[in-house]
Amino acid sequence: MAIQGFTSVPQADGQDRYICNTCGGRDMNLNYLTRHVNSSVHQRNLLSIARGQNQASQSTLVGVLPGNAQNNFDVESDEGLNPNDLWYPFPAKECFSLDLKDIIAHEISNPYVNKHMEFYPHECYGKDIYALHQSAKWRECLSRETRVQMVEKANKHYYIFEPVTLKGPAQDIVIPIYFFKIKNSLYAKCIVPKLKDFPTTELKNGQPQIQLMIPQNIDYNSSNLFDIPVERFDLICSEMKWGDGTPFMDKIRHQLSCINVPNPWRHKAKGKIIRHVPITLYADDTSGNQSKRWNKHISYYFTLSGLPPVFSNMEYNIHFISTSNVAGALELGESIVNQLNQLATDGSCAYDCTLQQEVLFMTVPLCFLADSPMAAEITNTPIPGNCNNPCRICKLRVEAAEDRRGIVKYMVRDFMGKLTEDQRHEMEARLSSFNSDALHIHPIQAKYMLDHYKSFLGKDLRTIVQVAPFIFFPFMNQTELDIWISLCYICSMAFQTHIQDMDAYLAELESHIKIFMYNVVKMTAQWSKKPKFHMLLHLPASIKRFGPASLFATEKFESFNGVVRNAAIQINRHSPGHDIAIIFSNYQIEQLLVSGAHLYDSTVQEYFKPSDKVTDVFSRNPLIQQAMGYNSTALHESQYPRVKDTHVVQANLELVPEDIREMYPNQQVWQVSRKSPVPEPWEHIMCAINLGSELKVCIFCTGATVCGPGNSTRFQSNAVSICNTIALMENVKLKHPHASNANDKKVIQ
Structure with a gap:
């Protein structure tokens, strides 16, 4: 079949192959020919011929076709290569995405979103940290081109790296470098520029020009910067004039050291307010x-x-x-x-x-x-164990393993693998009896936990860490207890969503991490080279940079995977x-x-x-x-956690049991509640003992001790699981409080 612009070459199989008369491409079937005709290189060569230029020589053709015996393309220039071209070495795959600028623009126009958004970072001085707008990354670490560029006050727009005057008779000149908020009031980190005269003939009156000089790459915490409320700002640079009437911008030659004035974003904004939306x-x-x-x-x-x-x-x-x-x-x-x-x-x-x-x-x-595999792919380190620097934060050089399991998963697998058959049955009973209401999760599936502990998900590991002190500890020796206690401390701090004092929090977290690492190394050396144990050392630095660990956790996005999956199953694929x-x-x-x-x-x-x-x-x-x-x-602030009202009505007050008075003769004991978690007429009261550094909670049945001196240590529990603790206690007999004689006494074990 003859095609204009191409030479047909018959083949033995009866299918013609084609040679492009314009580009010299060879050995093309009809499918390849169609793609070649629509390629940018072919169109460009046709355009050159249409303009009267000679056909490009074979030595300057860009691209190479599969099956061509000669790779006739200019190796010194690859600007003609296009991922959509046939001859591109790695053909592009069709990718579809929503427009980021449209999504963000719509969110700014959405009243359910806009009224809760922060467009400026906040300076909290390490106190009361709970959100990303309080992070040091947003406030201190962004480059000059990407940080907050302007603020609006009294219908004036003030930009960074633009001189402004302060209100007052002195009309001091300062240059804002950073914008931020302190208790919802706008502030700026400003520097006082140095002025330097130099002769020039550019000004009409022959006066010398002024050069404004400031240090380069000024750090947020530099001692040269001053915190100034934006309310004190007065004139912007275009309104300022020198004493002789010369416009300030002309006097400084529209430059601040090597930075152009005004800020380029002022021209881009064209009078609009700029919103910073990270x-x-x-x-x-x-x-x-x-x-x-x-x-x-x-x-x-x-x-x-x-x-x-x-x-x-x-x-x-x-x-x-x-x-x-x-x-x-x-x-x-x-x-x-x-x-x-x-x-x-x-x-x-x-x-x-x-x-x-x-x-x-x-x-x-x-x-x-x-997650770790995706982060490795994004950073081009798919196998961290084979990299010179397996840690993506510091310059650690070790032979790290390819295993990407987390710390808690290592600990759980090691502990669960040592349990005997009898201990597994007891463990199942303990897990089944645990009241998980306070954890805001469904009841624990004990059998599933025991059978699939080697393939736990993140939510399973979070559950295990929270129940470990009440479920795992009775099966551990002292060495294991030391490790797990320090691990539980770390997890409880990592789960915090509100940090009252950042410095104190980081000091305590680093201390617990060091204790945990010491206990791990003391017990076994097999985990010392695991990447996740090393990454734990960088947790305090990440929290200092971004805020509470929950702010950079991936759980909310992982739950969104289910939404994408539901969409995927409804298409024709x-x-x-x-x-x-x-x-x-x-x-x-x-x-x-x-x-x-x-x-x-x-x-x-x-x-x-x-x-x-x-x-x-x-x-x-x-x-x-x-x-x-x-x-x-x-949208409404939660009332929890809060201090429980421990007031007990006079009719329900009970005498402090003898066992408690004998066990803690010098301590204050008071009754905090009275409940009936078991079928009537069984009742118990909950007592709290103030031991100074801790608050111990014990259950007492009327007339009989459930948590006595011999069992109080082993069966310590928290208030959320207190009702189910009775089912876990072995060899503790509870006598019916109203039994009149030995024959009428009922016993529950």
């Missing part, structure tokens, strides 16, 4: 099947870092970006990186529903979260990445409409808002809110 990015692989058959999908999600944790943990505020079952994490992330670079350097417009005006927002990824992206795009549109977001109508070129009848579907229907992942009950 995000928390996440990548993970999950299965697209509900069955056990693995169907790997790599997905990217993100949340807005400016939201408090109670809101960012909702599925309503977790946003899907992209997924693919054929592309790798880096291939999929290429377009996301390009979008982030554009938002960080140029920004994008959005409608701020709080300000009721259009704003410019800029975005930077505050942190990137992933011809193009999962495309179809899943369409599903989440439709979901986002529906979410914005019922939430009352301000959307842009390109026809009339103005913003509009859905009517109240549309928004009432969401605002007045908790079931719809729940279906969209919005938890309205989380």
Whole structure:
């Protein structure tokens, strides 16, 4: 078959092959020919011929076709290579993603989100830390180009690295370097510039110009910086004039050392307020099947870092970006990186529903979260054990193992593997009897825990760490107890969502980590080279940089994998990445409409808002809110934990049992409650003994001691499992309090 511009070469199999007369490409079948015709190189060569230029010589052709005997392309320049071209060595895979700038712009226009967002970092001086907007990373560690650029006060826009004057007769000149908040008031870290005269002929009056000089790369904690409230700012640089009437900008030649003045973002904003909207990015692989058959999908999600944790943990505020079952994490992330670079350097417009005006927002990824395998792939260290530097934080050089199990999993597998058959039965009884209400989890499946302890998930390990003091400790020797006690201390501190004093918290955490590492090395050396044990040493530094560990935990994103999986099973699987992206795009549109977001109508070129009848579907229907992942009950501050009211009415007061008075003769004992957890007429009272450094809780049946001197140590329990402790006690007989004689006494073991 003859095709214009191509030479047909008959083959023995009867199928013609084609040679491109323009590019010289050879040995193409019809499929390859179609792709070649649409390639950018072929189109460029045709354009050159149309302009009257001679056909490019074979030595300057860009690209090579499969099967061509000669690789005729210029090896010194690869700008003609395109991943979509046929001859590209690594053909591109189709990837589909939602537009980051549109998602973030819609969130700024969403009244359910905007009113809770923080656009400026907060300075708390290490006190009362609970959110990412209080993190040192946002406040101190961003580069000059990506940190908060401006603040608005009294209809004036003040930018960093632009001279401003302070209110007062002296009209002092300062230069803001960092913007932040202290107790919801805007402040700036400012420096006083040095002035240097030098002669010039550029000014009309022949006066010397002024050069403003400041140190380079000024650190946030530099002693040269001063905290100044933004309310004290007066004139911006364009309003300032020298004593002789010369505009200040002309006097300094529109430069601050080597930095151009005004700030380039002032030109980009064009009078708009700039919103700083950092995000928390996440990548993970999950299965697209509900069955056990693995169907790997790599997905990217993100949340807005400016939201408090109670809101960012909702599925309503977790946003899907992209997924693919054929592309790798880096291939999929290429377009996301390009979008982030554009938002960080140029920004994008959005409608701020709080300000009721259009704003410019800029975005930077505050942190990137992933599990160990995905983090290794993103950092190009897929096998940390074979890397020169297996730790991605410090310059550790060890022969780390390929095993990526966590610390708690090592400890659980070691402990559970040593249990005898009798101990396993007792362990099952203890797990079944534990009251898990206070942990806000479902009742513990004891048999599952014992049978599948080698394949625990993160939620299982968190449960084990919390119940270990009441379930595991009776089976341990002193060496194991030392390790587990220190481990439980570390976990209890890592689970904290609110840090009252950062310095004291970090000092205590580092102390417990050192104690734990010492106990581990003392017991066995087999874990000393495990990567996760080394990573534990970096936990305090990460908490200091970002805040409580829960802020950079991956659990909320891992739970969102189920949402993506539900979308994956409803498509025809011809193009999962495309179809899943369409599903989440439709979901986002529906979410914005019922939430009352301000959307842009390109026809009339103005913003509009859905009517109240549309928004009432969401605002007045908790079931719809729940279906969209919005938890309205989380908006109100929880009343827990709180000190329990220990007042007992006079009619229920009991005398302090003799055993308690004899056991603690010099301690204060008081009754805190009276309950009936077992069938009537069995009753017990709960007593608390103040021992100074600890508060011990014991149960007493009327007239008989349940936790006596011989058992109080072994069967110590917390208040949440106190009712079920009776079922665990061996060889402790409880006598009926109202039994009149020995024959009527009933015994429960």
